[in-house]
Amino acid sequence: MAKKIRPDGKEKVTGRLKYLTDLAFSNMLYGKILRSPYPHARILSISTDKARQLPGVQAVITHKDVPGLNGFGIVTPDQPVLCKDIVRYVGDAVAAVAADSVETATRALELIHVQYAPLPVLDSPEKALEEGAPLLHPNGNVLHRAGFQKGDIESEFAKCAAIVEETYHVPRQLHAYMETEGGVIVPEKDGSLTVYVGTQHGFKDRFQLARILGMPEEHIRVVSSPMGGSFGGKDELNIQPYGALLALSTGKPVKIHQTRQESIRSSIKRHPMKITMKTGIDQDGRLRAHQTTIVADTGAYATLGPAILDFAVEHTSGPYMIPAVDTKGISVFTNNGVSGEFRGFGGNQVTFALEGQIDRLAAAIGMDSVEMRRLNIRREHDLGPLGQQIAETNGALDVLQSAAAVYAEKKPSSQNQDRWKRTGTGMAITMHGGGLGFGRMDPAGGRLSLKEDGKIEISFGFEEAGQGILAVIETITTEQLGCAKEDISIMIGDTSLVPSSGSTTASRGTSMVWHSLQRLKKPFLQKLLTRAARKTGTKEGQLSIGPGGIWENGECRLSFRELASEQAPIVISTQFDFPVSPDPIDSAHFLYTYSGVVAQVEVDLLTGRINVTELHQSLSAGPVVNEMGYLGQIEGGGVMALGYTLMEDVIMADGHYVTENLDSYLIPGIKDVPFNLQVKAVESLPAEDDYGPRGVGEIGTIAVAPAIANAIYDAVGLRVSQLPVKPETVLKSTEERGVLHGSQSSNSGGN
Known part of the structure; x- marks a missing residue:
């Protein structure tokens, strides 16, 4: 393993790097979002007159000002952008303002009068599942059910020398990224919109914003890199809809940068879960039966709750071969904060429970826990x-x-x-x-281009969230092409300049870069060598790619800049899906x-x-x-x-x-x-x-x-x-x- 300096390393450690929340534009306004003080209530009225009259306030918006779909959610758009009649948790947005200063915007929120009628609060899955509990969504309080069964569970339990049954509780966790949600949304002169906001999926944000704003996707540009941390927390829309609506309303750039308190109140968290496991082992130390029930508190809205529960169900037996498995999972709507994507995606919760079971079982039959793991x-x-x-x-x-x-x-x-x-x-x-x-849209792809300045540009729709993806791209590209790092330029995180490569999630970035280069390198190198052979009069078989350009017999014959001097560009693109099992x-x-x-x-x-x-x-x-x-x-x-x-x-x-x-x-x-x-x-x-x-x-x-x-x-x-x-x-x-x-x-x- 060779140690290499990250391409963005010096700028980050010296503080020179500008994050998207560091950006500023002339005539820029500052946005603030009014959120519900109640976890569950009916909205009786919203009065914004006093806020609009405050000097320095440029816009006040409510649900009436949403021109398109008043809802967002990375899979199911069930969360209102601005609530109209019901609030379901204390992070629900009711209004937003844009003003000349943060102080004025904050004061304007205090002048918005919302009359609420409090409703019963479902603050646990158990309450939400009770008969007669108020329904938080039209289809009820169950977001999703998932399960998996194989083998005869009761027959296998009957063969066990020891059975351990335990209930595990895991907490709600904060992503605690250094940069809270924020950025600047800029209305352009041609009527388009540029969104400078950290996200893990710029193209998905663009799609969602287009529905909300009622405008074509191609009129929205999302610049999503760099950002100061995410860990899954910025995979869902956060401040983007409010900044966009305010920018379009005022015709001016609008900056929203949440305080830590605002972030905690509105951001998604890791799913709290109650996991009950009953696991049996025979006298020889072989796992025979494994029964699991998962209850996940998904909070007020769906976001990626169903997929997280599916992932947890899949990983309940972990790296062990067990003849009989019976897993049931339920994800429940409550009036708690929204739970969503978090590094590990449901695997952390069930692994804590499973590995606790393994050590308990080994102790129950007096077997070394390492040997028991090895056996299974x-x-x-x-x-x-x-x-x-x-x-x-x-x-x-x-x-x-x-x-x-x-x-x-x-x-x-x-x-x-x-x-x-x-x-x-x-x-x-x-x-x-x-x-x-399997069954989830998981597109990938990339693009290689020889630019006019002689740089080989490698482009992906990924985002740089501090995870080091730039170093991965640089390393894989130079190794696969045979050029030097000085020969390449990396383009990511800008929907107007990069191909759609899927999300920067699910531990897929490194793999997708590698797979993309496997598809791109042969046709790209072939085009480079064909052009070089024509320019030098040398047979293609005698030429190769090396640092700085085209090489022959240990010498650089032609620089990449000289190769790019012709007008016809060299561009190779690829599109494919992340590898999935052949079993449906x-x-x-x-x-x-x-x-x-x-x-x-x-x-x-x-x-x-x-x-x-x-x-x-x-x-x-x-x-x-x-x-x-x-x-x-x-x-x-x-x-x-x-x-x-x-x-x-x-x-x-x-x-x-x-x-x-x-x-x-x-x-x-x-x-x-x-x-x-x-x-x-x-x-x-x-x-x-x-x-x-x-x-x-x-x-x-x-x-x-x-x-x-x-x-x-x-x-x-x-x-x-x-x-x-x-x-x-x-x-x-x-x-x-x-x-x-x-x-x-x-x-x-x-x-």
Whole structure:
């Protein structure tokens, strides 16, 4: 793995890079959005007269000012842009203003009078599913049901020597990106609109905005890069409709940049879930039956809730082969904040539960948990978790063996205890599907062009969200073409200049760049060499592409600039779909990555505080394209998951956010990062594999929570079933079992 400097690295670390929220234009106005103070209420009236009369206010809009579809949603447009008669959560928008200053816009919101009639609040899936509960949407309070069955579940349970049944609770998590939602929307002189707003899918935003604004898509340009973080949170529209409506209303650029408090109130979060698992094992250590029920709180609107539930259902059995599986999932509308896409896409929640089951089962029959995993692990020629054909790989076994070696090395140190602290080591493994899955529109593509200035331009419809996609594009392009990085220019994140390449989601970016270059390079190089042969009078077979231009016998004969001097451009494009299983199983994935995680923790018996001292991740995702980017994704994902495990929970009560800002929401700081943070890449793939490197944007987050949970059990005997693990939970457990006084061994005890 060669270390390479990121193309955007210097600008970012020096602060010279301008994000889209840094942009400013002449005559620019400032927008603010009025959101509901109630989680559920009927709107009786909206009065904007006083706000319109405030000096400096240029526009005030309500639902009456939406010319097209008053709704958005990346799949189902069920969320009103501006609510007309009902509000369903405290982030619902009712009005928006544009003014000469942020202060004036803020004051204008205070002058808008909305009369509400509060309605009953459904602040949990259980309440929403009660008979007689008010219906939040015309089709009821169930957004989506999903399930999977194979084998005779009752017959297999009858063969089990031990059965473990447990209910796991996982929290609502904040994306906590550094740059909150925002940007500038500019009305152009020709009647078109330019939208400078961070998003993960510029073309999908353009499609949605066209419906809302009642204007052709080609009249809307979306510039979506760079942005300061997303992790899934900016895959859905956020401030774009309001800025666009205000810009068109005033004829001036409008900037909206949400405060952190506004962001928490309105942004999507990771789905809270209640997961009940009943899993059985025979005396030899073979998993026989696995039954799961998932209840997801999707909040007030759909966004990607159905797909996330489907993904969770698919991954409930993880990298294990189990004869009988029965999984049922339900995603429920509530009056809580909207849950949506988040790094891991439902895999984090079910993996925490599954790996907790595995360690509990191993203990129940007195078997080593590593050996039990090895006995049940998915092998190279096995089918996928939904019975579908998948890309063959021994990735699951590879990461297990790698993690097992680390676990064997670190486990003895768990015995090094002192009076006030206990050390524990735990492990977990997982698999994660890349792409959107069978039956989902998942287009990809790219374009290579030789520009007039001699630069080879590589274009994709991807967005740069801090994930390092520019370095991936640079590395793959130069390696595949044989040119130098100075020879290329990268164009992404601008719908007017790039081809539609699908979303910057689902760990698909690296894979799609690689697949695109496989299709583009041969015809592109052929055209370059044909032109070069004509210009030099040399046979094509004697020429090759190299740094700076066309080479012959170790010398550069023709620069790319000289080659581009002819008027006829050289442009090669490709369009294709992300690889999917040949089996027509809805939402099933084909390309998987695998991870094995070992965590070591130190538990303070006086405070209950848990310190993760070591975190080791072994990944099987094919060849590493860029080492710095690879390490950044896995290390960063691991720290994000550490926060999910030990401290992060966006608390809601009665449909209101108790957590309103980062002053009451803890995320990991530099002192929380394990002092020993290790990443091992397992790069081997079967010789016949034609699918290249897989993306690693999500896999580093998924198995960390169960590894830490298993380490906590090793340290103090506490079986974790709810995240985040709070110090008071640890203290209560250790006190009840006398761990502090030494009356019970550290690795014994129950729930």
